[in-house]
Amino acid sequence: MKAALIGLQVLILGGLVTAAILLLSAGDGDARTTTPRAHVNRFDGNRAWAELLSEVKLGPRPAGSQTLRSLAVRLRATLPHGHIEAVPGGLQNVVGRLPGRRPAVVLAAHYDTKDTPQGFVGANDGAGGTALVLEAARALRHLPQRNPREVRFVLFDGEEAPAGCSDFLTCGIRGSRAYARRHAGELKALVLADFVANRNLRLRRDLGSDATLWARFRAAARRAGVGSIAPAGDQNTVEDDHTPFMQAGVPAIDLIDFDFPQWHTLQDQPSVLSERSLDAAGEAVVELVRELRAK
Numbered sequence: 001m002k003a004a005l006i007g008l009q010v011l012i013l014g015g016l017v018t019a020a021i022l023l024l025s026a027g028d029g030d031a032r033t034t035t036p037r038a039h040v041n042r043f044d045g046n047r048a049w050a051e052l053l054s055e056v057k058l059g060p061r062p063a064g065s066q067t068l069r070s071l072a073v074r075l076r077a078t079l080p081h082g083h084i085e086a087v088p089g090g091l092q093n094v095v096g097r098l099p100g101r102r103p104a105v106v107l108a109a110h111y112d113t114k115d116t117p118q119g120f121v122g123a124n125d126g127a128g129g130t131a132l133v134l135e136a137a138r139a140l141r142h143l144p145q146r147n148p149r150e151v152r153f154v155l156f157d158g159e160e161a162p163a164g165c166s167d168f169l170t171c172g173i174r175g176s177r178a179y180a181r182r183h184a185g186e187l188k189a190l191v192l193a194d195f196v197a198n199r200n201l202r203l204r205r206d207l208g209s210d211a212t213l214w215a216r217f218r219a220a221a222r223r224a225g226v227g228s229i230a231p232a233g234d235q236n237t238v239e240d241d242h243t244p245f246m247q248a249g250v251p252a253i254d255l256i257d258f259d260f261p262q263w264h265t266l267q268d269q270p271s272v273l274s275e276r277s278l279d280a281a282g283e284a285v286v287e288l289v290r291e292l293r294a295k
Contacts, residue, residue, distance in 0.1 A: 034200065034276075035199070035200060035201050035226070035228075035229060035274060035276045035277045035280050036225065036226050036227075036228055036229075036280060037225070037226075037276065037279075037280075038224050038225045038226050038279060038280055038283040038284075039224060039225030040224050040225065040283055040287070041283075042139045042142075042143065042283060042286045042287075043135055043136060043139050043279060043282035043283045043285075043286050044135055044138070044139070045135075045275055045276065045278055045279025045282060046275070047135050047138070048131040048132060048134070048135040048275075048278050048279065048282055049131070049275040049278055049279075051127075051130070051131035051134055051135065052123060052127045052128055052130075052131040052197065052270065052273070052278065053270060055071065055111075055126070055127040055130060055131070056121045056122075056123050056127055056269070056270060058070075058071060059119065059121060060113055060115070060116075060119050060120055060121060060122075061111070061112055061113045061121075061122070061126065062112060062113055062114070062115035062160065063091055063112040063115070063157050063158040063159075063160065063162070063174070064089075064090060064091060064158075068111070068112055068157070069092065071111065072084060072092050072094050072111070072155075072157075075094045075111065075130070075134070075155055076094050076096075078134055078137075079094065079095070079096025079134065079137055079153050079155075080096050080097060080098055080137060080141055080153075081096055081097045081098075081099075082094065082095070082096045083095055083096075085179070087157055087158060087174055087175050087178045087179075088174070088178060089158070089174060091157040091158045091174055091175060092157050092175075093154060093155065093156055093157055093175045093178070093179055094111065094154070094155040094157075095152060095153070095154050095155075096137055096152070096153040096154075097150065097151070097152050097153070098137075098140060098141065098148070098150065098151040099150055100147075100148040100149045100150040100151065100293065101147065101148070101149045101150060102149075102150055102186055102188075103149075103150075103185075103186055103187050103188035104149065104150035104151065104152050104186055104187055104188060105149055105150070105151050105152070105187075105188055105189050105190075105191070105289060105292045105293065106151075106152045106153075106154055106187055106189070106190040106191070106245075107133055107136055107137070107151065107152070107153050107154075107190075107191050107193070107285065107289055108133065108153070108154040108155070108156060108176070108190060108191070108192050108193070108241060108242075109129030109130045109132065109133045109155055109156070109192065109193045109194065109241075110126060110129065110130075110155070110156040110157070110158075110159030110160070110175065110176075110194070110241055111126060111129075111130045111155040111156070111157065112126060112156075112157055112158060112159055112160055113125065113126045113160065114160045114264055115160065115162060115163060116264075118266055119266070120264070120265075120266060120268065121266075121268065121269065122268055123197070123268050123269050123270045123272075123273055124195050124196075124197050124198050124260060124262070124268050124272075124273055125194070125195060125260075125263060125264070125268055127197075128193075128194075128195065128196050128197035128198075128273065128278060129192075129193035129194050129195075129196055129255075130155055131197075131278065132193045132196055132197075132278060132281060132282050132285060133153050133155060133193060134153075135282055136153075136282055136285050136286050136289065137153045139282075139286045140286060140289060140290065140293075143286075143290055145290070145293055145294055148293040148294065149188065149292065149293045149294070149295065151289060151293060152187075154179060156173070156174075156175030156176045156179065156241050157174065157175040158172070158173070158174030158175045159172060159173055159174075159175065159176065159240070159241050160172060168239055169239055169243065172239075173239075173240065173241050173243065173244060175241070176241035176242075176243075176244050176245070177244045179244075180244035180245050180247075180248050180250070181244075181248075184244075184245060184248035184249065184250050187245070187250045188250075188251075188292070189210075189213055189250065189251045189252065189292060190242060190245045190250055190251070190252040190253075191213075191217070191252070191253055191255070191285060191288065191289065192240060192241050192242040192252065192253065192254045192255060192256075193255050193281065193285065194240060194241075194254060194255060194256040195255075195256045195257045195258065195260045195263070196255050196256075196257070196277070196278060196281040196282075197273040197274060197275075197277050197278040197281070198257055198260045198262075198272065198273055198274065198277060199272065199273065199274045199277060200274075200277075201229045201257055201274070201277035201280060201281060202228075202229060202231055202257055202259065203217075203229055203230050203255050203256070203257055203281070204230075204231060204233050204234055204235045204257075205233075205234050205235070205253070206234070206235050206236065206237055206238035206240075206254050206256065206258070207234055207235075207236060207237040208237040208238055208239065208240075208242065208243060208246060208254065209238075209242065209246075209252065209253040209254050210246065210251035210252055210253055212251065213251045213252070213253050214253050216288060216291065216292075217230060217253055217255075217284065217285075217288050218230040218232075220284050220285075220287040220288035220291060221280075221284035221287075221288075223287055224280075224283040224284050224286075224287045225283075226280040226281075226283060226284055229277070229280050229281060229284065230284065235258055235259075236258075238254055238256055238258055240254045240256060241254075242254045255281060255285070
């Protein structure tokens with residue numbers, strides 16, 4: 001009887017280990033609910049992931065650095081109708097456009113990284129959102145629509161506050177504040193992609209995001225088959241590149257999983273991220289912007 005009980009315990013333990021291994025290998029390396037695979041295939045997650053890795057290989061990319069200026073040249077060439085728009089202080093927003101009716105819809109991210117002496121590479125916090133915007137732009141170019149609304153793809157410089165900053169809203173989000181001052185009157189809505197590539201992605205509405213536009217994002221995620229990345233419920237107010245647009249009266253949302261534990265640490269590396277999460281977020285965003293273009 002004792003031998004039989006030991007054998008049963010071994011079988012149960014072995015089953016639990018096997019289940020854990022299967023869960024980890026099938027998803028994001030996270031023992032919680034994994035990020036789902038999308039039902040649609042408009043956004044190329046492989047290409048977006050390759051872009052993320054390419055940016056990380058450049059190393060730190062703080063605002064004003066030569067590395068970031070060189071990256072801006074490539075990003076401009078990648079975006080449709082890409083151009084550079086100067087930001088006070090010698091910074092540069094990278095802007096692309098799909099022509100159409102105005103007011104325009106903006107899909108945005110920041111492409112700079114935190115300036116730290118240790119060498120922060122910002123795989124999620126910088127590269128992830130930038131990669132999503134680039135690949136979404138490519139996908140949307142291949143989704144023709146009748147009489148579409150204009151879409152702008154804006155990569156903000158200077159989101160991260162410089163060393164010694166005591167007020168993020170004053171000395172951070174420099175590129176987005178400049179763009180909002182110049183263009184808010186031309187815009188219908190803004191979708192910001194920030195932390196969109198971490199494992200077990202869960203994008204909850206921050207209280208500084210527009211509730212109606214957020215509901216449309218959640219519906220778009222469900223239509224794309226990735227509704228679990230945008231669960232019900234809120235997170236605290238996040239001050240980010242969407243904030244100047246909300247202050248200017250432009251409905252805006254911030255796609256940011258602020259439970260990302262590697263935020264502003266040297267561990268923000270591809271090894272803690274998930275290609276499937278980036279793909280799921282990208283498919284949801286493409287579906288949302290496709291809808292907004294038609295309105």
